[in-house]
Amino acid sequence: MKKSLLFAVLPLFAVGLFAANDQKPSERELVEAAMPKVEAPKKKHRILCFSKAYGFKHKSIGIGETMLQVMGEKTGLFEVTVSSDLANFEPEAIKKFDAICFNNNTKIQNGFKEGSGLRESLINYVKNGGGIFAIHSATDGGWPEYVDMMGGDFKSHPWNAGGTWDIANEDPTHPIVKEVHEGKGFKLRDELYLYKDFDRSKQRVLLALDMNSEVNAKKKGDREDNDYALAWVKKYGEGRVFVSAFGHNNEVFYDPEILKMWVEGFRYVLGEIEVETMSIPKPDFNLPED
Ligand SMILES: [Zn+2]
Numbered sequence: 001m002k003k004s005l006l007f008a009v010l011p012l013f014a015v016g017l018f019a020a021n022d023q024k025p026s027e028r029e030l031v032e033a034a035m036p037k038v039e040a041p042k043k044k045h046r047i048l049c050f051s052k053a054y055g056f057k058h059k060s061i062g063i064g065e066t067m068l069q070v071m072g073e074k075t076g077l078f079e080v081t082v083s084s085d086l087a088n089f090e091p092e093a094i095k096k097f098d099a100i101c102f103n104n105n106t107k108i109q110n111g112f113k114e115g116s117g118l119r120e121s122l123i124n125y126v127k128n129g130g131g132i133f134a135i136h137s138a139t140d141g142g143w144p145e146y147v148d149m150m151g152g153d154f155k156s157h158p159w160n161a162g163g164t165w166d167i168a169n170e171d172p173t174h175p176i177v178k179e180v181h182e183g184k185g186f187k188l189r190d191e192l193y194l195y196k197d198f199d200r201s202k203q204r205v206l207l208a209l210d211m212n213s214e215v216n217a218k219k220k221g222d223r224e225d226n227d228y229a230l231a232w233v234k235k236y237g238e239g240r241v242f243v244s245a246f247g248h249n250n251e252v253f254y255d256p257e258i259l260k261m262w263v264e265g266f267r268y269v270l271g272e273i274e275v276e277t278m279s280i281p282k283p284d285f286n287l288p289e290d
Pocket residue numbers: 058136137191247248
């Protein structure tokens with residue numbers, strides 16, 4: 001190459017490089033970079049991602065779907081069908097799936113109408129061994145059996161999306177959360193729920209609001225038992241349920257620590273790992289001081 005031509009081409013090259021470096025990574029790239037590696041699964045499962053909102057529609061629904069696609073690809077755990085078609089919940093159709101991810105749905109009772117048969121179909125599917133992975137407002141509403149299956153119903157969110165809150169790891173040796181911030185408490189910027197129809201004796205609580213945190217205490221919850229759980233696992237018949245209050249803010253979906261918990265949560269609902277689901281009392285360290 002002639003020297004003159006080289007000097008003509010070099011600046012173009014530099015401009016190209018600069019543009020590439022200056023470009024912000026896409027949300028998909030952020031999720032890809034944050035996704036933890038896991039050992040090869042026993043089999044490739046099939047999951048359904050259902051994101052239809054019948055009430056408030058979260059902006060993070062889209063990144064929730066992206067997160068599931070990336071998780072399926074990078075871990076080999078599952079292939080995901082993203083669909084809002086309620087026909088997937090008909091008794092014969094739902095059997096194709098090893099688990100259902102309820103991705104930020106709201107007021108799901110308005111889709112699963114009484115008398116449609118869909119409510120019974122979903123509940124029977126889980127009782128017979130199906131898996132449920134619930135993100136954030138998947139617990140906003142439902143009919144009584146759905147709420148019972150989930151283990152709680154959204155009531156309010158005193159701890160709102162713009163705040164950074166203290167989270168306690170209540171079960172630091174549990175396989176689903178032992179790697180999350182090395183099993184220690186942590187801070188998270190997200191909208192956190194206060195649940196009604198929540199009863200600790202029916203599930204294994206993993207994470208909860210830190211009851212000794214000043215910043216958390218500034219927002220009052222109204223539960224008499226002071227029990228503000230944020231992530232749990234439970235058995236429902238033969239089925240397996242994992243619930244995460246997290247998932248309002250988009251950034252949560254590419255937080256590597258939250259993804260560690262979510263991958264293990266999926267491994268549990270898909271039957272790849274066995275974990276303790278027996279209820280434990282609120283640990284001493286997370287009882288309020290007064
Ligand atoms: Zn929310």
